[in-house]
Amino acid sequence: MTTTTFSMEELVSLCKRRGFIFPASEIYGGINGFWDYGPLGTELKNNLRDAWWHDMVHCPPIGPDGEPLSIVGIDSSIIQNPKVWEASGHVGGFNDPMVDCRETKSRYRADHLEVIANSNGEGRMYAFIEGDEESFERARKLLAKYEKIDSLGDEYSTMLLTDIPTDAFERIVGPNTKEVGTLTEPRQFSLMFDTTVGATGGDDNKAYLRPETAQGIFLNFMNIVDTMRVKVPFGIAQIGKAFRNEVTPRNFIFRSREFEQMEIEWFCHEDEAQQWYEFWCDYRKEWWQKMGLTTENLQMRQHDSDELAHYAKDGCGTFDIEYKFPFTSPGYGELEGVAHRGNYDLSRHTEFSGKKINYFDQEKNERYTPHVIEPSAGLSRGTLALLCEAYTPDDRPSKVFMKFNPRIAPIKAAIFPLVNKNGMPEIATKLHEEMRKKHVVQYDAKQSIGKRYARMDEAGTPYCFVIDGDTLEDN
Ligand code: GAP
Numbered sequence: 001m002t003t004t005t006f007s008m009e010e011l012v013s014l015c016k017r018r019g020f021i022f023p024a025s026e027i028y029g030g031i032n033g034f035w036d037y038g039p040l041g042t043e044l045k046n047n048l049r050d051a052w053w054h055d056m057v058h059c060p061p062i063g064p065d066g067e068p069l070s071i072v073g074i075d076s077s078i079i080q081n082p083k084v085w086e087a088s089g090h091v092g093g094f095n096d097p098m099v100d101c102r103e104t105k106s107r108y109r110a111d112h113l114e115v116i117a118n119s120n121g122e123g124r125m126y127a128f129i130e131g132d133e134e135s136f137e138r139a140r141k142l143l144a145k146y147e148k149i150d151s152l153g154d155e156y157s158t159m160l161l162t163d164i165p166t167d168a169f170e171r172i173v174g175p176n177t178k179e180v181g182t183l184t185e186p187r188q189f190s191l192m193f194d195t196t197v198g199a200t201g202g203d204d205n206k207a208y209l210r211p212e213t214a215q216g217i218f219l220n221f222m223n224i225v226d227t228m229r230v231k232v233p234f235g236i237a238q239i240g241k242a243f244r245n246e247v248t249p250r251n252f253i254f255r256s257r258e259f260e261q262m263e264i265e266w267f268c269h270e271d272e273a274q275q276w277y278e279f280w281c282d283y284r285k286e287w288w289q290k291m292g293l294t295t296e297n298l299q300m301r302q303h304d305s306d307e308l309a310h311y312a313k314d315g316c317g318t319f320d321i322e323y324k325f326p327f328t329s330p331g332y333g334e335l336e337g338v339a340h341r342g343n344y345d346l347s348r349h350t351e352f353s354g355k356k357i358n359y360f361d362q363e364k365n366e367r368y369t370p371h372v373i374e375p376s377a378g379l380s381r382g383t384l385a386l387l388c389e390a391y392t393p394d395d396r397p398s399k400v401f402m403k404f405n406p407r408i409a410p411i412k413a414a415i416f417p418l419v420n421k422n423g424m425p426e427i428a429t430k431l432h433e434e435m436r437k438k439h440v441v442q443y444d445a446k447q448s449i450g451k452r453y454a455r456m457d458e459a460g461t462p463y464c465f466v467i468d469g470d471t472l473e474d475n
Pocket of ligand 1: 211212213214244246253254255256257258259260261263334335336337374376377378379380381382
């Protein structure tokens, strides 16, 4: 159980020091929202990816009828025909509201800013960044100072910036500003990354980097039905990169502009959709616990009606599986969404492509467009949750160790000869040769045994084998 608190700076510093994650293009000053995975981070992320693929595709869970689910995997293209994104609703519809501060030149998601105002809504209002305790306290203090009172009572309230009429913006003091009225009115900002396909350029050849892996699955629905002998209900799974030009990438790899998703589209009959929705919500939370996230750090949260995505089915909606990250604590941040997408996507692709996309149930002699339950997890964000969960401040010389579930630990075991003589290196090397055929193991004979243990503590290696005097005697 993670009880000791730590800051994100400490985690980011360990990730850099030990080769988990580095800023992308670091020697050129970095590039906001992009990250590179080092040797340990790559192993960790690959282990999470492989555990998901194994548990969802190769060995899927047992369904409510006691039979294993049927799920097949695909790997679709990142760039698709641009019409895909018109049909999916992303072109024109995948936007975030953004505000700029003219004084500090900072840019904010308008729906991530709140203001404190006196309750009749008159006088100055102070904006703060949602979930950021320091920025909230600063705003409270400024309002108290302005009103010449010791502390704020009930007559003051907080509200979302997006709920404030724009003619009142001239009375708002932005985060970290000296002047009043420096925030611009919210504008819609498209999250789609565009690019050009082919040499001729121009708008006719404009294409998009996918903002979710899900659409590649919908596009291949008929291919899978025609080639794989699947019967509804069944799932199609995909893991891969997604790209979003986020207004404010932040909190390390939590919100980046290039990231990886692990998505399942579960196709079922409309009458059974609610049952499958509940099944997937329960199962996916359980799965994250199996990866080592503790119950106290996980929660399920139903989306409010005003946060639902354009595809979420009326009245059924989306559940988020949330994790208590250090920067959201005591609150939680989204790790995975389980959405009831209805038959929105298959119907839209039918409409936009003119091709029939549906399913014929031979037993019931019924043709229909399946409904979809979508467990959509972040692989990058999941890797961050595992890093946060593993980080354990301690009294030992390294002051910290990483506690990973052995299944996802980057290095499974280290092999140390206690001293580099007396036949110990020979035995250790032989053991290393044997073990490395099956596992990621490391041989280390350099420096004191204490330093070698400390290095493995920080890498989160669950097992260390020391070849010592006893080994020479009893093997
Ligand atoms: N197909 C549905 C979909 O994409 P989403 O809630 O937008 O739904 C699913 O994304 C998951 O992808 C999120 O729960 C999160 O883990 C991850 N994710 C989304 N945007 C991200 C970003 N900018 N950086 C890192 N992970 C992100």
